Structures are given as structure tokens and as C-alpha cells.
Amino acid sequence: xxxxxxxxxxxxxxxTDWLVILHSGEVNDEQYQxxxxxxxxxxxxxxxxxxxxxxxxxxxxxxxNLKHQSFAHSKNEFHQTLKNNTLLSIIGLxxxxxFLYQLPWSKWQADYHTDIGEIKNIPLEDGSQxxxxxxxxxxxxxxxxxxxxxxxxxxxxxxxxxxAYKRPFFVSTSNGELEALGTQFTVRQEKEKxxxxxxxxxxxxxxxxxxxxxxIKQGFRAVFNAQHISNAIPLKNxxxxxxxxxxxxxxxxxxxxxxxxxxxxxxTYYIDQNIENIKISGVFSLVNIDQSLETxxxxxxxxxxxxxxxxxxxxxx
Numbered sequence: 378x379x380x381x382x383x384x385x386x387x388x389x390x391x392x393t394d395w396l397v398i399l400h401s402g403e404v405n406d407e408q409y410q411x412x413x414x415x416x417x418x419x420x421x422x423x424x425x426x427x428x429x430x431x432x433x434x435x436x437x438x439x440x441x442n443l444k445h446q447s448f449a450h451s452k453n454e455f456h457q458t459l460k461n462n463t464l465l466s467i468i469g470l471x472x473x474x475x476f477l478y479q480l481p482w483s484k485w486q487a488d489y490h491t492d493i494g495e496i497k498n499i500p501l502e503d504g505s506q507x508x509x510x511x512x513x514x515x516x517x518x519x520x521x522x523x524x525x526x527x528x529x530x531x532x533x534x535x536x537x538x539x540x541a542y543k544r545p546f547f548v549s550t551s552n553g554e555l556e557a558l559g560t561q562f563t564v565r566q567e568k569e570k571x572x573x574x575x576x577x578x579x580x581x582x583x584x585x586x587x588x589x590x591x592x593i594k595q596g597f598r599a600v601f602n603a604q605h606i607s608n609a610i611p612l613k614n615x616x617x618x619x620x621x622x623x624x625x626x627x628x629x630x631x632x633x634x635x636x637x638x639x640x641x642x643x644x645t646y647y648i649d650q651n652i653e654n655i656k657i658s659g660v661f662s663l664v665n666i667d668q669s670l671e672t673x674x675x676x677x678x679x680x681x682x683x684x685x686x687x688x689x690x691x692x693x694x
Contacts, residue, residue, distance in 0.1 A: 504538035
């Protein structure tokens with residue numbers, strides 16, 4: 378195993394950035410997933426986190442709810458403390474330890490997955506087509522009786538093919554099961570709900586705790602969890618643009634646009650509250666997120682302040 382003292386300044390700096398992010402008090406599930414993704418990219422990243430942990434003990438406290446204005450100062454001070462071998466006391470240590478050691482094995486053992494920023498085409502054995510969005514994980518289970526995709530996390534696009542054995546096609550999520558009725562559709566698994574968009578034919582939703590199914594037809598979408606299925610909502614687009622590496626928005630809030638862009642970008646961001654609901658319209662690249670951010674900032678008089686490659690603060694000029 379490599380000696381921690383030989384870790385580069387860059388890796389230690391990135392590890393420190395993530396530690397600050399984890400204790401910001403505003404971390405969401407996507408950001409935790411991004412942290413886990415970074416930590417497991419290469420052994421040096423995990424070693425850097427281990428080195429940080431060795432200095433956690435009980436002298437200087439890192440505030441439990443860091444604000445974006447103090448990120449740069451906190452990071453530099455914290456990093457210098459590490460370099461000086463000073464012991465640290467971190468409020469919320471139990472939370473950090475949990476996320477460092479409780480690896481999501483269901484994800485790492487998945488049949489297929491994508492990294493952050495990656496979109497992958499996966500041909501299935503029956504001729505069906507599947508496209509995996511950024512940071513998505515699935516299992517594929519084909520038997521003599523059925524075809525099933527288990528969406529662990531993320532988003533998928535599916536175009537089903539006619540099956541020679543006439544097997545039904547299902548997609549299962551943590552909230553229930555969807556049955557394709559000869560169709561093209563997307564499924565997105567979020568923390569407490571599943572989102573369905575139907576672009577061709579229809580899909581039947583079977584939530585895990587409701588006896589009655591609901592059929593969503595072409596041109597409509599629905600959201601469901603174990604106890605509830607929404608009414609069918611008209612789709613505003615006739616195709617899933619993310620499969621073409623594009624984000625197409627019309628009068629979306631800035632907060633929502635940045636959330637979608639950062640599904641394809643490592644790191645995290647913070648927005649001044651007074652500009653969160655600025656309305657954004659346009660077509661933005663999911664391949665070059667920095668370019669998309671610059672375009673949005675230029676068109677709306679916003680300032681992008683990067684405290685590090687992983688922390689962005691968005692404010693009004």
C-alpha cells in the first residue's frame with residue numbers, strides 16, 4: 378500500500394474539498410454519490426480520505442454548517458492543519474464515517490453502470506435498445522418467462538423490441554414495477570419517487586403497495602412511489618434530449634437547471650437565494666458543462682466563482 382506521505386498535494390486538496398462539502402449542511406444525495414464516485418476512482422483518493430481521518434480527534438473544530446462564503450478560508454485552514462499533523466475534531470463525524478465505510482454494494486455489483494458525465498448505449502439480447510444516463514446503475518435479468526431491468530439509481534431510456542418468445546418486459550425500481558406495452562420510454566429513479574416519460578405506445582405502472590395499475594400513454598408522464606401514482610401529465614418534449622447529450626429547457630428556474638447540469642458534472646454548487654428562481658430557456662451541452670455554465674452566466678448577468686474544481690458559487694453581478 379502506498380505511503381500516505383507520498384500523496385500529491387492535488388489529491389489531498391481534493392479530499393479536503395470533499396470533506397468541506399460533506400459538512401456544509403446542504404449536501405444532497407447526488408453529492409454524496411459524487412463523493413463516493415470520486416473516492417473509488419483510484420486508490421490514492423481513498424488513501425487521502427484515510428489520511429484525513431487519522432487526524433480527526435479533538436482540538437480544532439470545523440463548523441458543522443459551513444457557508445459558501447467561508448469555503449476557501451475553511452479549506453485552506455483545514456488543509457494547512459493536515460499538513461502540520463494537527464488533530465481535528467469534526468462535528469458530525471458519525472455521518473462522515475458512515476459514508477466513508479458503508480459502500481453501496483448494490484451499485485458496485487451492478488451489471489452495467491455509467492460514470493458521472495457518461496452516457497452509454499447498451500444493446501440487449503432480444504434486440505431492445507437501452508441508453509444509460511450519467512451516474513446510473515442497472516441489472517439485467519432475462520429468463521424464459523420475462524425480461525426485466527432493475528434500475529438501481531439514475532435514469533434509462535428503453536426502446537423495446539418484439540420478442541420471439543413473447544416475454545413481457547418490465548423495469549423495476551424501489552417504488553414499484555413498470556410494464557412496457559410495446560414502447561419507448563424513460564425511467565428515472567430518485568430518492569423517494571420514480572419518474573416515467575412515455576414517448577411511444579404505453580407503459581403500465583404497478584406501484585409496490587397499490588393493487589390497481591395505471592396505464593400512461595404516449596405523450597404523457599407520471600410520477601409514483603409505493604403508495605401513490607400521479608395523474609398523467611402532458612410531456613413538453615417529444616424525445617429525451619439527454620440521449621443526444623443535450624439539456625433543453627424552457628422557463629426553468631436556475632436552481633433546477635443547475636441541478637440537472639450537475640448530474641453530469643463532478644462537484645457541487647451553491648446559489649444565492651435571490652437568484653434561484655431566475656427563469657432560464659435554451660439548449661445546453663451535457664458534454665461541456667463548463668461551457669453551458671458560462672453561457673447561462675453570460676445571458677443572465679451571473680458571476681461564477683470557483684473555490685476549487687469541485688465547488689462553485691453562483692451570484693448576481
